[in-house]
Structures are given as structure tokens and as C-alpha cells.
Amino acid sequence: MLVRAGRFRLYAAVAKGGFRRYSTYRVATAAGVFTNTVFGVILAYTFIALWDERPGLGGYDQSQALTYVWLGQGLLTVMSLMGGGFEVELIERIRTGDIAVDLYRPVDLQTWWLSADIGRAGFQLLGRGVVPLVVGALLFDLTLPAEPLRWAAFLLAVLFGVVVSFAIRFLVALSAFWLMDGAGTSQLASLAGVFFSGMLLPLNVFPGALGEFARALPWSALLQVPADVFLGTQSGAGLARLYAFQLGWATVLLTAGRLLQNAATRRVVVQGG
């Protein structure tokens, strides 16, 4: 029991480190917020044009659609939709062989990086998520939840989304054990991330079968699901279903990552470090 508490403290410290590490880049964070805001404005006008033409498209009214835009800009770096989180460093460590040192440490590789990534996401949520949403609310007519419980439900969906995002990028990073270079898989993953998360367009606007297909993929847990929780399109059993969807993908992907990690570890030993 004592050991377990120590473990928890360790990973909490790692998460705190991840948070603090990103909080040192203040100018870069401000620059990122500026860019997210500019893109938010451009995207918002295209959504206004689209919903002017088709009111109620995808089950959203125009105000909900605009809220979706700003949630997307706010969550873009939280979910590392275009890459650029821990996986860059992990791939580099695999490429250079430093990973051998990590594997000797008495900590679990996957849990270690998950903790660090949750810390990073926490900072991005405060540093890059809040301001675009506030600016968006000042410039456009957004639908913000009135009840605190919905905000809490949203934050939980964001946390589950971060775990799914981590699980995907962990698999991407481990591919470097076999490919020696993660550039190709990283690029493919960020392409899929931007498209299938609903960053370009809400997934419920995607036509027919493509929409259903996209909604079933893990990436929809990163943006579409938190946005739906925020916008209150689901409650009660529907809300539970959304969480179950996120946790289901998190379990499947984390397990796959665990199996791949074991296989990769054996590979390092075979190579002799």
C-alpha cells in the first residue's frame, strides 16, 4: 500500500513537471493564442456563411456551430491534434538509443509519459484554451453552459480525450522502434487527427456513411465528444454513452500500446541496447 502511494506521488510529480515545463514558454504561448484566435475568426465567418445557408445543419444552430469553432481552437494543442507533444521527444530517444536508459529505470514507460502528457495538456488548457474561448465569446454569439455541472462534465470529457490522444501518439512513437524514424507515422497521425477529430468541420456535418465512420473512430473522442458534452446535445444516458465511447477507445489503445511496448522492449534487448 505504501509503495503504491509512492508511485502515485511520483507520477503526480511527473505531471506537475510537464505542466511547469510548458509554462516556461510564455511568449510562445501568447503567440500561439494569437494564431488560434486569428484562425478562429476566419473559421467562424465560414461557419456563419454555412449555417446561414442551412440553419440547423448537423443538429446545431448557428450559435452552437460558432461555439464549436472556438472549442476547436482551444483544444487544438490540448489534444495535440497536429502532433508536437511528448511523442517528438520519445521518438528522438528511440532513434538515438537513449530509450535503453529509460527502460532500466524503475518506472513504467507508458505511465511516465502519460503523466507528463496530462501535465502538458493541463497547461495548454489554461494557457491556450481559455483565452480563445473568451475572445470568441466577445466577438461572436456563443452558447456557453449556464450550469457549473456541465462545465465539470466537459472537463471530464477533455481529460478522457487527452488520454485517448496520448494512447494514439504513444503507438505512433513506438512505431519508431521498427521504422527508425517517426516522421512518416507522425505526419499520417496528425493528418488523421485534424480530419477525423472534426477540427475542419463538425463530424455531424459530414455526409452519410462518412460521418458515421468518422464518429466511430478514436479521434472523435478528442474534439467532437467534448464539444457535444459542452453544447449539451446529450444528457443522462446519452452522456454516459459518450464517456463510455471515450473510455472504450482509451482501454483498447492503451492496451495495444502496452503490448507494443513489451514487444519493443524485447527488441532492444535483442539488439543489445
Add this chain to the structure above:
Amino acid sequence: MWIRSLMAYRVSFVMTALGNFAVTAFDFVAILLMFSQVDRLGGYSLAEIAFLYGTSGTAFGLSDLAMGSMDRLGKRVRDGTFDTLLVRPAPVIAQVAADRFGLHRIGRVLQGALILTYGLVVLDIGWTPLKVLMIPLMVLSGAAIFASVWVAGAAFQFVAQDAAEVQSAFTYGGSTLLQYPPTLFSKELVRGVTFVLPLAFVNWLPALYVLGRPYPLDLPQWVAFLPPLIAAGCLALAGLAWRAGLRSYRSTGS
């Protein structure tokens, strides 16, 4: 040198070029998805938007090919490797532009050109010699206007070394804005990109002349022919900003 180093890994080169092609193609896929739900956006048809998208994308792709490395300047200033560029017997700006020159960015140009071709084929335009001439003119002037934004952004990085992302707002953000017709945006925004940061001259004004569409802000017809002049002016201003930035540069001393 950078081209040769890229070509050393041909498969990787092809993959990243395709990746660049695909990244930008998704923007157009998003537009196609929108048009799966509507016939018009801001009063414009898909073919007209393809034309705007193609001209913006090609012009931006060319500028990205030539100047896209400019956002690495802040990093070089931070880690002190910028100093090595100063002692070499070649213009600093040429060295920064050629730093990790990425031929794989050709994917972006090809994607823009492809959509532009599609737009030109599908559109029903009463062609005149002037309108035909306008196409290469706007793409080249547009590339020059975007290039000056890259250079001005790089000059800004001498001051704010960590702020490379601000540059993205004007480069990538600008090219995204120009993919859509000006009727979508608020008057203030259109005014800003016409009179302050003259992105409207990249494609909006010349393209609306070709399409025979009314101009935003009730501008007179001859403004469509200004892009080469605007481009020259922007390049001159960006050059001044660059020199001021370079003069203000103090090495980290490491």
C-alpha cells in the same frame, strides 16, 4: 545542398511531399464537405471558390517554397547558430531562406495548381487577353506579397524570438482567408486586409475581375491591376524591416 540531402532518402522525400500535398488537400476536402450540404457559400459557387482557393494556394505555396524556412530564424537566434550565417560570404537573407530548403513543399504548390486548374476548367468565363494575363500575374505577385510577409515576420523574430507562431497567423492564416470569397467576412476585416496588410491584392481583387464579380468596399475596377505594384512596395518595406531587424541583432554570446 539541402536538396541533395533530401534526395538521399528518396522514399522519405516522396512521403513528406505527399504529406504536404495531403495536408493542404484536406482544406479543400473541408470545402467539398461544405458543398455536400449547400450549393452556394456567401453567394459563390464551388467552381468560383475553387478558383479563389487555387490562386491563393499556388501563390502561397510558391512563397512557402522560397521563404518558408524564415520561421526557423527565431530558433537560430535563440541557440546562437545565427552567428555562423553572419560570417559567411553570402547575403544573410538568402542563407536564412535556403536554411533547410524544403523541396517537399512543392506538394503545396502542386495541390494549389491542381485546384486552380479544376476551377479554370469548370468555370464559364468570357475570356479576354487581359483576363488570361491576369492569372500568371496574380499568382506571381501574390507569391511576392506572401514572401514579404515571411520576411517581415522573420524581422519580427529578431525582437520576439519565441513568437514564430505569430507569423503563421499571417501566412497560413492569410492564405486560408483568401480561399473564401470576401462576401463572407466583416467589412472591418476586409478593410484591414486591403489597406493595412494588403493580402486582398494576392487574389481577391484580381480574381473578382476575372470572375466579373463586384469588388468589396466599392473599390474601383482598376485596383485589380495593382498587384505587381503592391508586391514591389511590400517587398521594399519588408526589406527595410529585415535590415532594421538585422541591425538590432545582438548575439547571445554563447
